[in-house]
Amino acid sequence: MxxxxxxxxxxxxxxxxxxxxxxxxxxxxxxxxxxxxxxxxxxxxxxxxxxxxxxxxxxxxxxxxxxxxxxxxxVEPPCENFAVCGGCSMQHLSSAAQIQHKESILKEQLAHFAKTEPEEWLEPLQAELLAYRRKARLGVRYVMKKERTLIGFREKYSNFLADIDHCPVLVKRVSDILMPLSELIDSLQIRQFIPQIEVANGDDKTALIVRHLKPMPEEDCVKWVEFAKEHGLVVYLQPKGPKTVHRIWPLDDEESQLSYRLPEFNVELLQEPLDFAQVNASINRKMVPYAIELLDVQPEDRVLDLFCGLGNFTIPLATRAKTVVGVEGVDEMVARGKQNAKHNQLDNVEFYQADLTKNLEEETWVNRDYNKVLIDPARSGALEVIENIVKFNPEKIVYVSCNPATLARDTGELVNRGYKLKKAGVMDMFPHTTHVESIALFEK
Missing domain, CATH: 2.40.50.140 (Nucleic acid-binding proteins)
Structure with a gap:
C-alpha cells in the first residue's frame, strides 16, 4: 500500500x-x-x-x-486589519525604515549580480503613503455562514478572504464603496458566482470590471447600473476572458473614459480599465519628470522609449525632445499610445508594436538614430534588448525597474558593454509592501 x-x-x-x-x-x-x-x-x-x-x-x-x-x-499599523489581511506586509515598520530596507535590497542585488554600485545614490522618491492604490484585483466571495459577501484581499496564511469593510491603501473612492458593493452583491441572483472585481481609477473616474462565472440575469444588470449611477462609477462585465469585457454603464464613450494628467508636461493620458498603468498616481507624477530629468532631454534629442505601454513616458518625452519613438509588445497599448499622441496634439512621436525579446533587425524603427533611450520593462527585465540598445550607441540610458534582481543582472550586461552606472535609487511605488521600484542612469 x-x-x-x-x-x-x-x-x-x-x-x-x-x-x-x-x-x-x-x-x-x-x-x-x-x-x-x-x-x-x-x-x-x-x-x-x-x-x-x-x-x-x-x-x-x-x-x-x-x-x-x-x-x-x-510603529502602529495604520490599518486595524493588518494582522489578518495579506494585502500589505510592512505596515508595522516605519516609512523611513521601509524605504531604507528597499534601498538595501537594491544595493545588495547590484553588488551580487552586477559587482558594481552607482557613482551616486539618488535620494529615495516617496509620495502618498496611504490611499495611493488606484488599480487592484479584489477577491469576492459570498460566505454562507456570515450570510454576506466579503470583498478584498486574502488573509495571511490562507485562501480565505479577509473580512474588511474598508482599505486604507486603496484610493478613498474605492475604499468607501467596499461595504455598499458587498450589500449590492448580497442582493444579486448570482452572488455566489462572482469571484473577483478589478478596480481601475483615473484622476476623475473609477471603473469596476466584474468577473462572473454564470450569465448575469437582466435583474442583476439593472442593479449594477443603478449602483453605478448612485456612486458615479463606470461598470464593465467580464463573463469569460479579457476579450469578453464589455461596458454596461455609462453608455456614452466620453462619459466612461478614464484618464490621468501629468501637469508638469500639460498632457492627459487616456486609458482603458484593463490597460497597464502605474498603481501609485502620486509617485507616477514625480517619477516621470524625474526620469526625464535624469535623461537630460534636450530639444534636439532623438529618444527611444522601449516597453512604452500607453505612453506614460513617451508622451511627456515628446513635449521635450525633437522626436520620440515608443515600442511596445501589446497591440492594444500601441493603439492607445497613438490615441494619446493625437489627444495631446503631438506630431513628433510614433508608436510601434514589436516583441522586444526577439530579433529586431527587420523592424523599421531599429535603423534610426537615437541618442537617448528609456526602458521600463516588466519584472523579467530587458536582457534580450540590451544588445539592440547598445547598437544605437546612446549617450544616456534611463532604466525604470520593478524588479531589482533583473535590473542588477541587466546592469552587469550594460557595464560589460561599455556603460557606467552613474546614478541609481528606489521609488516607493507600493508603500507598506515589499515591492521595490528602482531607477538607474547609465552613460557611455
Missing amino acids: ARRNRRKQVPTEPVTVEIESLSHEGRGVGRINGKTIFVDGALAGETVEAQYIYQRGKFDEAKTLNVISASPDR
Missing part, C-alpha cells in the same frame, strides 16, 4: 526568537537551534514570541504572537 504524503505536524508550543535581520519579503530572520526561521510580523533587532506555521527542510516559518523587545522602527 502506498504511503500517504502527510504534512508534518508543527510544534504547537510558542518559541522565543531573536531577530537578526529582515528578509527581502519583509519577514524577520532568526535561528532556532542553528536552523533559520522566518517570522512574519517581526523586525530586525527584536525578540519575539512566535508560533510555528510550517517546518521545511532548510528553514521554518512562523508568525509573531508577542513582541518581547521592540525595534525603535516599529
